[in-house]
Amino acid sequence: MMEEEPIPTGRLKRATVTGMAATKLGAKQLAHLSKKALKGKAFSEEEQSQHEEELGKLIIKTLGMLRGTALKVSQALSQEADLLPEAMRKELAKACHKMSPLNRALILKVFQKEWGMGPGKLFESFDSEAFAAASLGQVHRAVSKNGENIAVKVQYPGIGATIGSDLRMMRTMLVDVAGRSGALPRRDMLSDCLDEIEERLLEEIDYRNEAENLTWFRENVAIEGIRIPKVFEETSGGRVLSMERLDGMHFDDWLGTGPSQTEKDAVGQKLIDFFSHCFYNLKRIHADPHSGNFMVLSNGDLGVLDFGCVKQVDREFPGKMMEALKAIVANRDGEHLEEVLEAYKGIGLYSENYTIDLYERMSHPTFGPLQDWLRLPYLDAVYDFGQHPRMPNANLRQSAKTVKEMDRLPKDYIFFDRAYNGVVNLLRRIGARVETGGMLWG
Numbered sequence: 001m002m003e004e005e006p007i008p009t010g011r012l013k014r015a016t017v018t019g020m021a022a023t024k025l026g027a028k029q030l031a032h033l034s035k036k037a038l039k040g041k042a043f044s045e046e047e048q049s050q051h052e053e054e055l056g057k058l059i060i061k062t063l064g065m066l067r068g069t070a071l072k073v074s075q076a077l078s079q080e081a082d083l084l085p086e087a088m089r090k091e092l093a094k095a096c097h098k099m100s101p102l103n104r105a106l107i108l109k110v111f112q113k114e115w116g117m118g119p120g121k122l123f124e125s126f127d128s129e130a131f132a133a134a135s136l137g138q139v140h141r142a143v144s145k146n147g148e149n150i151a152v153k154v155q156y157p158g159i160g161a162t163i164g165s166d167l168r169m170m171r172t173m174l175v176d177v178a179g180r181s182g183a184l185p186r187r188d189m190l191s192d193c194l195d196e197i198e199e200r201l202l203e204e205i206d207y208r209n210e211a212e213n214l215t216w217f218r219e220n221v222a223i224e225g226i227r228i229p230k231v232f233e234e235t236s237g238g239r240v241l242s243m244e245r246l247d248g249m250h251f252d253d254w255l256g257t258g259p260s261q262t263e264k265d266a267v268g269q270k271l272i273d274f275f276s277h278c279f280y281n282l283k284r285i286h287a288d289p290h291s292g293n294f295m296v297l298s299n300g301d302l303g304v305l306d307f308g309c310v311k312q313v314d315r316e317f318p319g320k321m322m323e324a325l326k327a328i329v330a331n332r333d334g335e336h337l338e339e340v341l342e343a344y345k346g347i348g349l350y351s352e353n354y355t356i357d358l359y360e361r362m363s364h365p366t367f368g369p370l371q372d373w374l375r376l377p378y379l380d381a382v383y384d385f386g387q388h389p390r391m392p393n394a395n396l397r398q399s400a401k402t403v404k405e406m407d408r409l410p411k412d413y414i415f416f417d418r419a420y421n422g423v424v425n426l427l428r429r430i431g432a433r434v435e436t437g438g439m440l441w442g
Contacts, residue, residue, distance in 0.1 A: 104128045107140075110154050114237040119152070122235050126152070132292075136205060136308070141245065148244070150232060153207065155239040160205045167198045196411045200287070204308040207241040213307035214243060217284075223277055225270050227303045246305075248297035251430065261433070263300070268385065268432020270302040275423045276438035279416070280318045285311040287415045289422035291429065311415040320346045321416060325440050328371045329378045337364065340371070348410040362405045377424075377436045386431030388424070 035047075107128060108118050119126035123142040130138035137155040144150050171194050203209045211231045218228040229244035236242045249257070259267075271294065278284050286293075288309040295303035324343035330336045341359045344350050350359070369392040377383040420439075427434065 106157055107154055110157060110239055114240050123150070123152075130154075137239075142242070144232060144235070144242075148232075150235075150242050151229070151245040152235070153241040153243070155205065155207065163198060163201050163205070167194055167201075192409060192411070193414060196414060200309050200311070206238050207236065207308075208238055210241055210306075210308040211236050211243075213310045217278075217282075217286075217304075217307060217310075220282055221274070221277065223270070223273055225266075225301045226274050227297060227301045228307075229303070229305070246295055246297055246303040248295035248301075248303055250295055251291040251426065254296040255430065259296075261431075264430050265433045266300060267296055267302055268427050268430050268434045271423060271426060271430075271432075272434050272436065273438055274302065274304065275419065279313070279419075280322070280438075283313050283315055283318060285313060285415050285419045287311045287419050289419055289426060291426060294426070311412070311419075313412040313416070317347075317410075317412045317416075321413075322440065325374070325378070329375050329440065331371065332375060332379070347413055348408060349406050349413065354405075358405070378440050381435060381437065382433055383436045384431075384433045385424070385427035386433070388428050391421070 039047075111117065111119050111122070115122060119128075119140075119142070124145050124147065125143045127141040130140050132139040132151075136159055137153050140152045140154060142150045142152045171191060211233065214228060214231050218230060221228060227246060229246055232242040232244075248254075254267075275286070275289070278286060286304065286307065286309075288306060293304065293306040295305065297303050320343070324340070324347060327336060327339040327343040331340050337360065338356050341350065341354070341356055345352060345354070373389065373392055376388060377385070
């Protein structure tokens with residue numbers, strides 16, 4: 001594998017790439033609108049989906065050229081089922097790949113900037129070849145001066161300098177597309193979402209924040225069988241994070257060993273209990289729940305990694321989400337739709353003057369199938385996520401109309417939705433049978 005060169009941070013170079021992409025996006029949009037106008041009612045959903053896929057491919061190609069936080073932004077947006085159509089999200093999700101490893105000179109440069117010395121003087125031993133890749137950096141094995149096994153996360157040089165320009169680029173691209181496309185939500189909602197992503201990214205590139213999050217969760221998560229690595233403060237800084245190296249396997253590797261159903265159920269229960277405890281009791285969300293951020297340890301415990309993206313929610317929000325989930329479950333017979341709407345108003349998705357007639361006509365055609373899907377795990381005390389269907393795909397035009405009817409997408413809701421769906425997807429992947437009451441009742 002080729003070693004990575006520094007991330008391009010020059011304004012002129014990045015602006016040139018962005019400008020070319022914006023021009024191509026505009027041309028595609030004009031061609032699409034002309035075709036749509038000519039065909040009229042004969043224009044199909046398949047053609048609309050193909051167009052959104054092409055836009056996604058163009059965006060991801062641009063992000064691949066820029067690298068840096070542009071890819072991280074793409075990963076985050078790929079999870080926004082409430083905002084972007086499926087065809088575009090599928091393309092953006094392809095950014096979830098490992099960057100090529102840094103060469104030794106660049107690794108040395110990071111340590112020199114942090115401490116004025118190389119890793120060889122900070123650790124008893126340091127493996128310059130990375131054994132894993134994180135979202136914004138890569139991870140190396142090391143041994144502390146006291147003989148403890150450590151995982152050292154080193155940030156890709158120059159990645160922080162690209163955040164502002166990358167977010168401006170994404171905002172320009174998507175807001176322009178939203179203004180021309182009936183398959184995207186309002187510009188203000190896209191802008192709010194990108195603002196929140198930028199805020200979290202600015203926190204995430206400072207590894208001192210992640211060190212604080214690790215220590216806080218380690219001290220406050222009181223669940224048997226959950227393991228959160230400790231931080232080695234003396235060899236941690238803004239762009240280097242040293243933490244306890246856990247003995248275990250990431251989910252994909254662990255599933256490859258053929259664990260028994262009992263073992264899968266036990267791991268799944270720990271995962272769902274961790275999410276519920278953090279959200280309902282601690283009012284904080286581990287907002288990046290994918291398979292690479294969890295490990296099954298040799299003793300069966302669940303190791304939780306990467307606390308760079310953490311969201312502290314308003315203290316009243318978990319209770320409001322709980323009421324919404326209860327209303328959705330109670331509406332199994334379709335006779336409690338007003339309670340569902342009132343719960344949505346409590347979250348802030350709809351204004352107080354939004355009527356049930358409007359909701360039934362404009363929003364429920366999209367939300368109904370989604371609520372049916374959300375309700376399934378709570379109809380029995382134990383639920384088999386191995387049988388859980390995929391999230392239903394909404395009609396693109398109807399979904400866009402639904403989002404346009406909303407008052408806003410609260411930031412707490414955006415991160416809860418992303419984390420919740422991430423946990424559900426992991427449980428499906430594991431095929432775990434778990435008690436789900438904690439996800440509903442806290």
